[in-house]
Amino acid sequence: NAGVMQNPRHLVRRRGQEARLRCSPMKGHSHVYWYRQLPEEGLKFMVYLQKENIIDESGMPKERFSAEFPKEGPSILRIQQVVRGDSAAYFCASSGGGASYNEQFFGPGTRLTVL
Amino acid sequence: SQQGEEDPQALSIQEGENATMNCSYKTSINNLQWYRQNSGRGLVHLILIRSNEREKHSGRLRVTLDTSKKSSSLLITASRAADTASYFCATYGSGSRLTFGEGTQLTVNP
Numbered sequence: 683n684a685g686v687m688q689n690p691r692h693l694v695r696r697r698g699q700e701a702r703l704r705c706s707p708m709k710g711h712s713h714v715y716w717y718r719q720l721p722e723e724g725l726k727f728m729v730y731l732q733k734e735n736i737i738d739e740s741g742m743p744k745e746r747f748s749a750e751f752p753k754e755g756p757s758i759l760r761i762q763q764v765v766r767g768d769s770a771a772y773f774c775a776s777s778g779g780g781a782s783y784n785e786q787f788f789g790p791g792t793r794l795t796v797l
Numbered sequence: 798s799q800q801g802e803e804d805p806q807a808l809s810i811q812e813g814e815n816a817t818m819n820c821s822y823k824t825s826i827n828n829l830q831w832y833r834q835n836s837g838r839g840l841v842h843l844i845l846i847r848s849n850e851r852e853k854h855s856g857r858l859r860v861t862l863d864t865s866k867k868s869s870s871l872l873i874t875a876s877r878a879a880d881t882a883s884y885f886c887a888t889y890g891s892g893s894r895l896t897f898g899e900g901t902q903l904t905v906n907p
Contacts, residue, residue: 713893715893715894715895717895717897723899723900724885724897724898724899724900725840725885725887725895725897726897727894727895727896730893730894737893738893738894741894773839773840775895777893785830785842785845786842786895787842788832788839788840788841788842789839790838790839791838791839793837
């Protein structure tokens with residue numbers, strides 16, 4: 683049973699380009715969460731999605747960032763016109779939803795470097 | 798200060814010693830979780846303790862939770878060099894997000 687998959691594992695972009703990060707949740711999980719980790723810091727919540735719905739995007743920057751979780755396929759975190767400050771590790775987690783004590787399973791992360 | 802603050806920020810011990818890390822939080826929670834992160838890697842879930850639990854064990858790990866003080870501790874007994882990593886506490890409150898602390902960097906010297 684594969685865990686949470688993320689790709690690519692490493693992504694290098696120049697300023698102004700677009701970055702697309704993908705996350706496939708664990709089998710049977712329909713809830714996806716994206717977190718960002720800046721160097722030497724803890725993870726910060728960005729967005730929580732269920733299939734075809736954004737449930738909570740209170741942690742997303744207002745501009746350039748968007749996320750989706752379509753009916754078919756992986757969840758996508760999209761960063762338009764990247765800037766150096768976007769360089770970070772982006773982690774996806776999934777859960778089976780339901781009661782709030784459900785455990786979130788994390789993927790290996792995508793490390794974005796903006797040149 | 799932020800929800801889920803770990804203390805100390807860094808801890809260096811010798812193999813075989815015990816390591817204790819503390820976490821404080823501010824708001825009410827449903828549960829508190831501890832994660833480990835090896836350098837440059839993803840997070841590994843270690844243990845979850847619910848708000849109505851006071852202590853939990855898993856192998857060499859012992860977690861306590863004091864909701865009156867809004868604090869938790871993680872004890873790793875008989876540490877090994879392989880325990881070297883960053884350890885994060887994360888609280889799960891209203892909504893479905895996890896709120897992470899800044900982490901404790903543990904170094905276990907052989």
